[in-house]
Amino acid sequence: MSTIEIVGGNITIIAPERNHRPVGISHRTKRKWWQFWRRPPGCPFCPGQEAENVDVLRQPHPTQKHTWLLRIIRNKWPLHDCHEVVIFSPSHDATLAQLGSQHILLVLQNLRARVKYWHNLGIRVALFINNGRLAGASQEHPHAQIVGLPAGQAVRFPDYGQAVISVNQTTLCQTLIPVVPEFDFETIIAPRDPVPIWEASDELLAGLSADLGRVLACLESQEPGLPYNVIFDPETSRIRVTGRKYARAGYELATGCRIIHIDPVAWADQLRAA
Numbered sequence: 001m002s003t004i005e006i007v008g009g010n011i012t013i014i015a016p017e018r019n020h021r022p023v024g025i026s027h028r029t030k031r032k033w034w035q036f037w038r039r040p041p042g043c044p045f046c047p048g049q050e051a052e053n054v055d056v057l058r059q060p061h062p063t064q065k066h067t068w069l070l071r072i073i074r075n076k077w078p079l080h081d082c083h084e085v086v087i088f089s090p091s092h093d094a095t096l097a098q099l100g101s102q103h104i105l106l107v108l109q110n111l112r113a114r115v116k117y118w119h120n121l122g123i124r125v126a127l128f129i130n131n132g133r134l135a136g137a138s139q140e141h142p143h144a145q146i147v148g149l150p151a152g153q154a155v156r157f158p159d160y161g162q163a164v165i166s167v168n169q170t171t172l173c174q175t176l177i178p179v180v181p182e183f184d185f186e187t188i189i190a191p192r193d194p195v196p197i198w199e200a201s202d203e204l205l206a207g208l209s210a211d212l213g214r215v216l217a218c219l220e221s222q223e224p225g226l227p228y229n230v231i232f233d234p235e236t237s238r239i240r241v242t243g244r245k246y247a248r249a250g251y252e253l254a255t256g257c258r259i260i261h262i263d264p265v266a267w268a269d270q271l272r273a274a
């Protein structure tokens with residue numbers, strides 16, 4: 001049975017049984033011929049295609065001279081003067097969870113440096129990961145984006161009030177599940193003391209990396225290729241993860257209701273056990 005929750009005027013229908021209905025169209029991609037070589041032809045983010053984009057920075061690989069660890073490029077079709085793409089690694093199909101928390105820390109340190117650069121120029125940015133077509137990605141190769149905001153705008157996170165389940169707390173960070181989420185698998189990873197990301201310590205970034213790695217590994221273990229977004233709030237260093245297996249469909253557009261297919265309490269239990 002589904003339950004109906006009304007928070008801040010928004011109606012959310014929590015209907016976990018609908019996640020078990022047969023779906024005849026898959027978001028999963030079939031194994032392609034090029035995956036035997038681990039690299040698709042023409043991916044602009046793969047090693048060998050560097051000339052296709054303008055570098056912002058390239059982090060050298062410590063042992064392999066001819067490749068790199070992480071690369072930041074200018075977006076070829078920018079939304080704003082500030083629009084950069086952070087390519088997590090040379091591997092075309094290694095997700096952040098697979099790269100591990102040490103590599104996630106390297107990514108967060110580079111995001112911190114770029115946000116600081118734009119902050120010093122007086123530009124506020126959005127910072128996010130689109131993973132999978134249903135989450136808005138136009139390239140498969142795992143990456144994040146940094147995009148300048150229009151003047152006066154800021155990144156907005158929902159106000160969940162006190163209606164959150166705490167699944168993990170350390171001295172620096174906490175992982176919280178909203179009882180009435182906006183999206184499936186919605187999870188917040190937050191510093192205990194909010195601090196702008198450009199002022200975050202390496203210690204705090206390491207704590208956030210460990211928690212984000214755990215959440216993404218648990219999300220990816222649900223089913224292969226599950227689409228998701230990761231959104232960062234640069235002003236507080238909070239991180240929001242949203243599962244995107246299901247697109248918003250006609251009923252939601254017709255009524256403004258949100259349909260949630262994953263029981264938030266069950267998701268919290270899974271994360272606690274992870």
Ligand SMILES: [Zn+2]
Nearest residue numbers: 043046092141
């Ligand atoms: Zn690639």
